[in-house]
Amino acid sequence: MSRKNKVPLADRVARAAEAALAARQFVSSIDILIGIGWLDLEAVERWRRGQIDCLEDAVRTNLPRISEAMQLFRSWATAQGLFASETAYVARTPRRQMLRFSRSGDPQIEASYRTHWVSPELSEKKRERLADKARRAPELVVIQPLNTEWTCHRCGGTGDLLMMEDPGPACLRCVGLDDLEYLPAGDALLTRRAKAKSTRYAVVVRFSRTRGRYERQGLLVEPQALAEAKTP
Numbered sequence: 001m002s003r004k005n006k007v008p009l010a011d012r013v014a015r016a017a018e019a020a021l022a023a024r025q026f027v028s029s030i031d032i033l034i035g036i037g038w039l040d041l042e043a044v045e046r047w048r049r050g051q052i053d054c055l056e057d058a059v060r061t062n063l064p065r066i067s068e069a070m071q072l073f074r075s076w077a078t079a080q081g082l083f084a085s086e087t088a089y090v091a092r093t094p095r096r097q098m099l100r101f102s103r104s105g106d107p108q109i110e111a112s113y114r115t116h117w118v119s120p121e122l123s124e125k126k127r128e129r130l131a132d133k134a135r136r137a138p139e140l141v142v143i144q145p146l147n148t149e150w151t152c153h154r155c156g157g158t159g160d161l162l163m164m165e166d167p168g169p170a171c172l173r174c175v176g177l178d179d180l181e182y183l184p185a186g187d188a189l190l191t192r193r194a195k196a197k198s199t200r201y202a203v204v205v206r207f208s209r210t211r212g213r214y215e216r217q218g219l220l221v222e223p224q225a226l227a228e229a230k231t232p
């Protein structure tokens with residue numbers, strides 16, 4: 001443990017929890033790990049895309065320290081009277097596998113990581129809406145690469161769009177999304193209707209060099225859904 005961390009872990013956990021609670025009315029284990037500086041958002045994104053086996057592998061400290069922090073977090077949340085709400089964490093991949101937090105994969109530890117702690121100030125209805133939102137499967141993300149010379153790690157092919165996988169970029173045919181149709185952003189109503197009618201869809205993003213982040217370009221939706229959404 002580093003000597004410069006003079007602030008007790010309990011205080012660091014409480015501070016991270018308070019900040020997340022103030023911002024979103026609930027706190028997750030990930031909020032804590034990021035808030036105390038052991039985990040970065042970029043690693044969480046890779047984990048959510050199924051590129052990291054378990055989240056603990058991306059946390060920059062040892063297992064006993066992590067479980068100490070998680071225990072402190074649970075005690076803090078209980079003492080504040082927050083409501084425990086177990087949340088599903090599903091990978092942002094076409095397989096939509098359950099994401100794993102711990103190296104051990106112990107069901108009890110997994111459940112404890114998945115638990116969001118919700119503010120008691122929220123009405124029951126708002127708490128339910130929050131839980132619904134958290135339960136919904138995350139969106140698949142497809143990238144419009146800036147560098148068009150890329151090779152699919154599975155088939156050696158290429159294309160206009162790719163999906164990032166652990167070993168590298170994969171083409172839409174290999175990930176099973178090549179039947180979807182591209183709908184550029186711009187028509188909010190059409191986008192909303194096509195998305196609602198499509199059982200499978202993916203968000204298309206492109207990296208903006210000037211803004212330094214990925215930005216939405218449009219959606220990939222089922223052709224049938226798009227056709228239906230276009231008919232008045």
Ligand SMILES: [Zn+2]
Pocket residue numbers: 152153154155156157170171172173174
């Ligand atoms: Zn391929």
